[in-house]
Amino acid sequence: MHPVRLPPSAKRVHRNRAWAAFDYAFQGILYATRTQTNMRIHLVAAALAMFASLYLRLERAYVAIVVLCIALVIAMELLNTAIEAVTDLMTVAHHPLAKVAKDAAAGAVLVVSMGAVIVAYLVFYEGVTASGARVSQAVAGIPRNYAFVALVVVGVGTIFAKAFAGRHGTPLQGGALSGHAALAFAGATLITLLAPTLVVGLLAYFLAFLVSQSRIEGGIHSVGEVAAGAVLGICVTMGIFLVIRA
Helix, strand or coil, X not given: XXXXXXCCCCCCHHHCHHHHHHHHHHHHHHHHHHHCHHHHHHHHHHXXXXXXXXXCCCCHHHHHHHHHHHHXXXXXXXXXXXXXXXXXHHXXXXXXXXXXXXXXXXXXXXXXXXXXXXXXXXXXXXXXXXXXXXXXXXXXXXXXXXXXXXXXXXXXXXXXXXXXXXXXXXXXXXXXXXXXXXXXXXXXXXHHHHCCCHHHHHHXXXXXXXXXXXXXXXXXXXXXXXXXXXXXXXXXXXXXXXXHHC
16 A cells, blocks of 8 residues: 555654554455455455344344354454465465465365354354244334444445555555544434434534544545545445335
8 A cells, every 4th residue: 555645744643553553454454355355255244244133133142153253254364364475475486385384274264164154054043033023023123233233334345445446545544435434424324313313413423524524634535535434334324224124
């Protein structure tokens, strides 16, 4: 990624060790998303699994198991990507041991993925049998984990956008769209949909606007990038809401 142009007065993320660690970690996630087909498949599957847990009204314990499996599969895919990169760096010719390293790493991802599929079958089968006849009646209400699932899906969408739609900036500064704006407007939309009064929703959108305005004023994002993030956050959150209420 090319460094983002910031005004002289702006403090870069990498000047703070804690924020720099997060930024480097997100760079690794974006690299894997951009270069590894399996990583993209895992992220899409994660978003679908979270949505399914929402639609089926799974209990909190089952949702926790799904989240744990998602995190484990994605972490193993990142580790596999790291092993492949180090192997390519250290190996000039096609060495048999390099093939073993790559195959073993890919096998580890496969084992974890198969385990996740089995867990998903058991969890979602339980969810379908426990509430299958009541789903159509209960869908009129809003599940307690709706907000969490919506934010996860918005986060996945932001990762894809930053990985493919633009190559400038870093994961936490710059990029094709503003992740801060996406999450801020997703949160504002959630509050508006779930709040008892319109005033609360308006205040939530006002705070989201202030978050977005700070990204523009700091020279980190353009107006278009902030607007793209806001549209992503609002559309994804509203889309999930309309589907579960349909």
